[in-house]
Amino acid sequence: MASTVETKEIVGDLSAGEAKLYDRQLRLWGVEAQQKLRATNVLIAGLDALGAEVGKNVVLTGVNSVTLLDHRNLTSKDLPGQFMAPCDANGQNRATASIERLSSLNPNVKVSSVEKNLSDVEDEFFNAFSIVCVIDYPLEIVNKVDIICKSKGILFLSADTFGSFGYMFTDLGESFKCHSEHSKREKDGSETKTVQHHEVSFKSFQEAVPFGKFASADCLGQKQKTNKVFLLSLLKDDLVTSNLKADDLELLVDRLADLGTKYNLAPDCLPFSLLADAAFDQMKGRAEVAAVLGGVIGQEIIKIASRNDKPFNNFFSYNAVNCVANVVTL
Incomplete structure (x- = not known):
């Protein structure tokens, strides 16, 4: 028990x-x-x-x-x-x-x-x-x-x-500062625990993301370019306005293309394929x-x-x- x-x-x-x-x-x-x-x-x-x-x-x-x-x-x-x-x-x-x-x-x-x-x-x-x-x-x-x-x-x-x-x-x-614990089972059945201490540095929102503007395509790292959900979240406020809802899919595609041009983003990194499933307003x-x-x-x-x-x-x-x-x- x-x-x-x-x-x-x-x-x-x-x-x-x-x-x-x-x-x-x-x-x-x-x-x-x-x-x-x-x-x-x-x-x-x-x-x-x-x-x-x-x-x-x-x-x-x-x-x-x-x-x-x-x-x-x-x-x-x-x-x-x-x-x-x-x-x-x-x-x-x-x-x-x-x-x-x-x-x-x-x-x-x-x-x-x-x-x-x-x-x-x-x-x-x-x-x-x-x-x-x-x-x-x-x-x-x-x-x-x-x-x-x-x-x-x-x-x-x-x-x-x-x-x-x-x-x-x-x-x-x-x-x-944080720590992590790891356990290891020994051959004799005993358990050994080790503790690792970590010190991690986090960037601020403004430092970490191209806040509100993209000076050039190079300001997005390669990992960020390939993470289209990340890019979609950054562009969300620009994509959806009081005059443009998520059900206006064709207009939404045009708006995303315009944002890509405005922010100098390569077309292949733009999340066009995600727009239909984003449904921003209707599916909150x-x-x-x-x-x-x-x-x-x-x-x-x-x-x-x-x-x-x-x-x-x-x-x-x-x-x-x-x-x-x-x-x-x-």
Whole structure:
């Protein structure tokens, strides 16, 4: 019979109730990692389907607090992917409508909401958080918040989904220290554990990607050129406007060709083949893409908070059409 974690090991840090609740997690990553998680305060800005998945995964890990921020109200496009909001919450604020269900998943985690536009909050607002995760916001706002977080030493992630695709970007600063453990079974049946210490450098969003402009085709590295989901995510805000929706496929193809000319990008690196499956506006609530990407982001937040294992550096993309994921170091 499997034994539970001894309460005496964690007196003064985790309660007996927490030890029981997090028993499986304590077996996976240990008491010290769980203590670090419990001291972590997370901001999730953007409560679409992906934000709901990330919120669920983060609350279940047992962090200290999760703050939900969004200025937008729920529409039919958010459902059913935004499962943290009740079905009858249409028209309500996306963050506030998600509090009750998220809180019920883990009463040990403080869950609150802020009904503000991320672009309007003061720099000091971010001081309360260890990790900031920005979802479903334009790249200009992603860049702005990353600059603020980097100046304050706050760990930063951003993500978005569009149709059958999604991405995550991570900026953990110039010197992120973590460790990884490896076990080896000896011939006599004993187990030997070794610990490796790592110091990883992350580029900022502005440093890592050709933000808003491409001076020449050479400014995209070869890996970035071949990762068309990455390129599509960078061009998404330019491709989709209030006058051009994803169902205007022929116009979308023309717009992408124009952007290629504008940014001096080679035609063979442009993601024409992905446009039909991108369906940017109509499929914002695709639950299967949000579930996969939300699981990855939840796992990355565990790594970041606990300092166990090396996080992805910097860009993770997911292509649900081919079930392919890539990590691109920018």
